[in-house]
Amino acid sequence: MIKVQDIVYVVYRAPDLDKMEQFLTDFGMYRAKREPDKLYMRGAGDYPYIHVTEKGEPGFAAVGMLAGSEAELDEAARLPGSSAIETIDAPGGGKRVRMQGPDNYRIDLVHGIKPVERLDIRDPLAINFGYEKNRLFELQRPKNESAKIIRLGHCVLKFTDGSAARDWFINTLGMLVTDRLHVPDDPKVTLGTFMRCNRGDKPADHHTIFALHAPGDINVHHVSFEVQDPDAVQIGHYWLQGKGWKQEWGVGRHLLGSQVFDYWRSPWGHIFEHYADGDLLNASVPPGDYPATAENLAQWGPELSPRFFESVVT
Numbered sequence: 031m032i033k034v035q036d037i038v039y040v041v042y043r044a045p046d047l048d049k050m051e052q053f054l055t056d057f058g059m060y061r062a063k064r065e066p067d068k069l070y071m072r073g074a075g076d077y078p079y080i081h082v083t084e085k086g087e088p089g090f091a092a093v094g095m096l097a098g099s100e101a102e103l104d105e106a107a108r109l110p111g112s113s114a115i116e117t118i119d120a121p122g123g124g125k126r127v128r129m130q131g132p133d134n135y136r137i138d139l140v141h142g143i144k145p146v147e148r149l150d151i152r153d154p155l156a157i158n159f160g161y162e163k164n165r166l167f168e169l170q171r172p173k174n175e176s177a178k179i180i181r182l183g184h185c186v187l188k189f190t191d192g193s194a195a196r197d198w199f200i201n202t203l204g205m206l207v208t209d210r211l212h213v214p215d216d217p218k219v220t221l222g223t224f225m226r227c228n229r230g231d232k233p234a235d236h237h238t239i240f241a242l243h244a245p246g247d248i249n250v251h252h253v254s255f256e257v258q259d260p261d262a263v264q265i266g267h268y269w270l271q272g273k274g275w276k277q278e279w280g281v282g283r284h285l286l287g288s289q290v291f292d293y294w295r296s297p298w299g300h301i302f303e304h305y306a307d308g309d310l311l312n313a314s315v316p317p318g319d320y321p322a323t324a325e326n327l328a329q330w331g332p333e334l335s336p337r338f339f340e341s342v343v344t
């Protein structure tokens with residue numbers, strides 16, 4: 031059985047690669063490779079790229095997820111709508127199967143992409159708490175810079191039938207339900223499901239995929255990238271503001287997943303999130319169930335942006 035272990039990359043299309051590179055650089059990524067019609071951007075972490083832009087009409091093209099083993103690619107290739115096993119022509123190589131997800135989303139199952147050396151970013155800040163002092167005789171001087179992304183953390187997709195989509199990720203990719211969100215007045219109606227990778231005893235992010243029920247608006251909702259610590263989120267916020275990019279919602283702290291978050295719009299109106307300090311759970315944690323209220327979206331932060339659920343705002 032396929033058990034995805036991580037999220038590796040997302041693929042977008044955009045008509046202007048220079049503009050996309052500028053945004054992603056200000057957002058805290060690094061150029062990995064640039065071709066005439068393709069842009070690969072990486073984080074500071076182990077993967078050779080985490081964001082790909084193909085030149086074209088603006089839109090979301092694919093999400094790449096890490097297979098638990100090479101054998102899982104054979105399994106994926108046998109499923110309806112799947113490609114054969116292909117060699118990936120991109121930094122780090124590896125193999126992939128392009129799978130047909132619900133609502134025809136392209137889900138790439140990948141294996142064997144060679145890791146790269148990590149890039150230098152600042153260490154996590156040592157914090158002096160009220161009753162616990164962790165930094166003595168040293169000054170706190172984080173640099174004013176972009177948020178320095180480490181890795182891709184999760185992807186939120188909108189589906190015609192959010193429950194059917196959830197079942198696909200559980201049954202086809204071996205994911206686990208972490209938390210379900212339901213209509214506040216009607217607990218039977220599912221609005222969305224947070225799903226994590228099944229890593230057995232090993233910790234996994236609270237969610238790697240969120241399947242949002244949004245008939246009539248099939249699109250990516252947002253993609254989220256992990257940074258070093260909450261200071262990096264806040265410093266990155268002012269960095270993006272200084273560069274004139276459009277903010278969407280934040281800085282705040284989520285309830286489900288607990289991440290300190292900050293949401294921005296790309297030049298073509300797609301939402302990109304920075305996060306730090308998220309929850310990690312192993313496979314033994316049972317699913318939670320919550321009404322989809324504003325309080326359950328954030329523990330603290332600014333009021334929810336009224337256009338937050340709009341896929342594209344330019």
Ligand SMILES: [Fe+2]
Binds near residue numbers: 186252254303
């Ligand atoms: Fe998110």
